[in-house]
Amino acid sequence: MKIIKADKLVGELSPPPSKSVLHRYIIVSSLAKGISKIENISFSEDIIATIQAMKKLGAKIEQKDNYLLIDGRETFKNLNENIVIDCNESGSTLRFLFPLSIVKENKILFKGRGKLFKRPMTPYFENFEKYKIKYSHVDENEILLEGDLKAGIYEIDGNISSQFITGLLFSLPLLDGESKIIINGKLESSNYVDISLDCLSKFGIKIINNSYHEFIIEGNQSYRAGNYRTEADYSQAAFFLVANAIGSNIKINDLSENSLQGDKKIIDFISEIDNWSSKDTLILDGSETPDIIPILSLKAAVSGKKIEIINVERLRIKESDRLKATVEELSKLNFDLIEKKNSILINSREDFKVNKNEKVVSLSAHSDHRIAMMIAIASTCYDGEILLDNLDCVKKSYPNFWEVFLSLGGKIYEYLGK
Structure with a gap:
């Protein structure tokens, strides 16, 4: 840890x-x-x-x-x-x-x-x-x-x-x-x-x-060789796009404006949240973009606005029960989230009380790369220190994530106890 x-x-x-x-x-x-x-x-x-x-x-x-x-x-x-x-x-x-x-x-x-x-x-x-x-x-x-x-x-x-x-x-x-x-x-x-x-x-x-x-698929077709360059990943860029939206200042290169990647939707989600001025609950449909729901939940929580992210039950069959893990870990950081069967309610409680920040709060990545990276970005808006397990789980999708985090001014060090 x-x-x-x-x-x-x-x-x-x-x-x-x-x-x-x-x-x-x-x-x-x-x-x-x-x-x-x-x-x-x-x-x-x-x-x-x-x-x-x-x-x-x-x-x-x-x-x-x-x-x-x-x-x-x-x-x-x-x-x-x-x-x-x-x-x-x-x-x-x-x-x-x-x-x-x-x-x-x-x-x-x-x-x-x-x-x-x-x-x-x-x-x-x-x-x-x-x-x-x-x-x-x-x-x-x-x-x-x-x-x-x-x-x-x-x-x-x-x-x-x-x-x-x-x-x-x-x-x-x-x-x-x-x-x-x-x-x-x-x-x-x-x-x-x-x-x-x-x-x-x-x-x-x-x-x-x-x-x-x-x-409809015709048979006896032949694949033709070609040379192509892989475009940058919006599902990974989403972490840093949200970081910018909650106060960081990162220049993000190589994102294609014409990308077919569904996770490009994170840009629209951020804009919807920022422009929402009603006291009613903003509904965001996460059915098409399950991979960005944890980091989107952080953005929604930081906004202080009433938001429900719906149609996200499929998060339960990812590397972890990602719906439960998102709510569990962000709640430890004093954000107001409620886990429903198929949605996440955010900033919905009128009587929600923030616990006094502990100097060190212990969080779990749930052996899930996207939960670990969400927590890393969440650390930018938490005054205390976060004790995190299983940092290596990011190797599943973003092997040098922690090196990038450090290069942007993040800190990682051993926990020496209270």
Whole structure:
């Protein structure tokens, strides 16, 4: 455990590359019949998991300091029996590659850790049973998958995760025959599907999108190699955008104004909060942007305005119960938050009393990178010192976060006791 403290953060930074975009570039490049160059790389634990997984499926990936050379000409050729893919804690790696790993008949053991296999996989299981694809839970951290993916009709509920749709969009163009993905109900996080469709289009794959209700995928398509630069990550930039909105002065470079990333919405959310003058409760819909809800909650809490962030129940199936963790930790810093089943109420209590700041308050990252980074930014508006556990959990998405925090004037030091 370490003490973290900051007054205001001041300086300049470039956010890491978008993890969402980079996962996708690595996978589609590994399917292309040629050599692709992907620039602007951050080797987070999740990205390393996807690189290693595609290597297991036959792709040749050469890692340089800030770019990858990816040759997909041998992918799915000469596969070894009993391949093991370690997804670590990466939901993207698991869900993107689960169907992709069996576009050729195959037997794959998927491994993970933490809460990875507590996150839903039912949409795949229900469809795989229809096509006689075998799967079995070896233990709580391993699933054995055996069979071959078939062209056909796949039905996916839209309110669980768009990652299931992306996994099928990557896989189905490689099969013989036309396929269709039917979305049951409203598709949440449609922006992530937009990123997938954009990536597929760049690499030569055609998908018909019928208003996010269904996707029609022609079979026997071929991925085309290409050279691309990964844009900066709005979900990571969000921490520093909020820091600026609550008093810091950070120049943030490399953000694309034309980005398809849904987490770009943080800019609109900040503006909505700042411009809200009514005594009524401001309602913010978080259904499309689950990753930025913790840091958005901090901005909302600091504003002192009555705010409810709704449609965020999916936060409960992230690396932690992120809804509960956000409320729990910010409440320890004397902010007024109430946890509801599907929302967070902020500054809603007329009789809310602030406890006297302790010199040192003990907080938990809940082994969740986004909670840890939220707490780091929250330290800029807390007079005391914050004792935080598991600082290393940020390696999942932002390996040098604490170095950046220090470069902007933040402090990290050992706790020597009272």
